[in-house]
Amino acid sequence: MTAHGLVIGKFYPLHAGHLGLVRFAASESAALTVIVLGTVFESGSHERRADWLRAELAAAGAELGHVEVLAVRCDAPEEYGTEIAWVANVAIMRAALAAAGRPAPTAVFSSEPYGVELAARFGAEHRAYDVAREGHPISGTAIRADLAGRWSEVAPAARLDLATRVIVTGAESTGTTTLTTALVDHYRANGFAAMPVVPEYGRDFTYELHAETEERLGREVAMDDLVWLPEHFARIAERQNELEDAAAMACPLVIADTDAFATELWERRYLGATSDETHRFGTDRLPPRDVYLVTDHVGVPFFQDGWRDGEHIRADMNGWFVDELTRRDASWVLLRGAPEERLRYAVRLIDALWARNATFASPPWRSSPPSVE
Template sequence: MTRYRHGLFIGKFYPPHAGHHAAIRLAAANCDEVTVVVMSSAWETVALADRMSWLRDEHRTEPTVRIAGIPCDAPLDVTDDAVWTAQVAAMTAALRASGAERPVDAVYCGDAYGEELARRFGAAAVVIRRTAESSTAVRRDLAGRWHHLAPSTRAGLAVRVVVVGAESTGTTTVAERLRSHYANRGGTWADTRCVPEYGRDYTAAKWAARPDQPLTELTWDTGDFDRVAAEQTASEERAARTGSPLLICDTDAFATAVWERRYLGPAARTGQPWTRVPPRAVYLLTDHRGVPWHDDGMREGDLEVRAAMTDWFADALTTAGRSWVLLTGSSAKRLELAVATVDPLLRLGASFGDPLHGPGFEATA
């Protein structure tokens, strides 16, 4: 097979899928270096930066692969020379911005316009054989094509729902029952994960180091909350990469800041960098009212603080501009409201804005 110095692969990658990754690796195997140019338009609802990040993550161990990107709202029309000129100008600018220095001598493409694109770069056209995998198919059936996506793309597209609340208000019960509800759909949904609360394990280990000390007398400092938040987010990301289109979290790093306030009082910080968590579809806040306090051996039982924390969570979420829903009533009613909240968010998360089309681009991926 011919060896090339600099291969070019251009697409929307909306979103990137297994076929894209295979094509990139094919190009990398036959070129000294490969530049992948992601082109986005204003009509598309997955950010250019996200697509580039997902591609970089999947190809992070392939040093000859370079990911570049550029927004481009020029029309699409293979019959119009002015449109060609505008599109190629954007592609060339993306190449320059990426730091690529060698001229392109191979253009990889699976579409009919590949020959003309290569001609405009003065390069050889390398035809990529198309398969049944396509971004169009993914956009039409995200859950059905979920396992055609790389782990980083799945993590980026997963709808994340976080359950928060004060001590003994049923957060874990709601989170686990919500996970079971969606996992019971079967198929891809069977992989729905619930990320457990790391702070509980951390507290148990901290207490085990001082078994002679009552739980209420454990000493906490800011470093404890830094460690809890870091591991909570790391656990969440691991689960997001391997789960279904829905990720349930039994608390998160944002909520850790509220717990820091609970244990450090006036010494608690604000604006901790780890509170900047990945996008969430919604927070579900479990109300303390109507839920009897239950001592499971790891709870402190300060009912006054427990009652106050419901408002602390609500205020913190509101100040941060985050969507939240208060869950009240019986356990069954809380689950019912949670499902009624999550179902339309899942439909929204699986919907994509239509990309630009035009002559010669009627069904491109």
């Protein structure tokens, strides 16, 4: 057991091998500091990556309660064979430890050859972990090159944050489910075979509430007989978030048929206002998303399947979606036209979003791993 262990890395992105290293170092250290290094030349901030690691530590509980995570900006070029580069990089690490009130390390833990030299620079011992990558045959380089194919190896907290999320929403009978189904079919056939369906849980809940009401009253009931309560909408919003996050864990591209934000508007429609709890699920607890695809009512025949309020509210609801998304500064695109044209236009946007989100930039001197990737 060493007094103070040190792990450094870019965690770009955080994966199972990183977590294995941190667990090993924590088990061998009375205190452990993990420095998350990031440069302006990379995609995504070092603070964001540090948050992924903190989330994983929090999920582990007391077992990793003695681990401190520091997010550190490091733009010093990497040159393993020059003294100037070693001095520049180590100086940043020393300053970060001092600023956080952390002592110099007594041991440096790593899976990379650089670890021996880094430990010597700190006057500490070096402890290697899974250098042959037998425990975790994985690297940040491999994940960055094939994010969709290596998605299951990315740490859960990073998956939830990195997933590209597209929300299809709109008023009743405007083609939201039709478009969602077409998009899922398209992307399953084009590199995302594991993409789950994220259904509209509110509809399933309505079926359940209707059945419960009929059983309680002992007779057939119409939609107007259902009594809606704020807790119903809060439950719908909570479950919608759960379904969306489950999809993000399985696939880096999520296409969801509605979300908790839309549930807020439906609660306003039925009860006249949105409750605080439902609002929290639609704001503070809402997962990150890239774009809303709002299906327009214009030119779409209304289909009454027995569960809908009626055609008269579609225009008003459409306005609510547009106004509220604009107020919240959300990215949204209104889709009007035939189903095949909506699909074509949506795919063009989603492909661009995915290309942006799945691209990891590197500094020009990046030739070999400067730290645990």
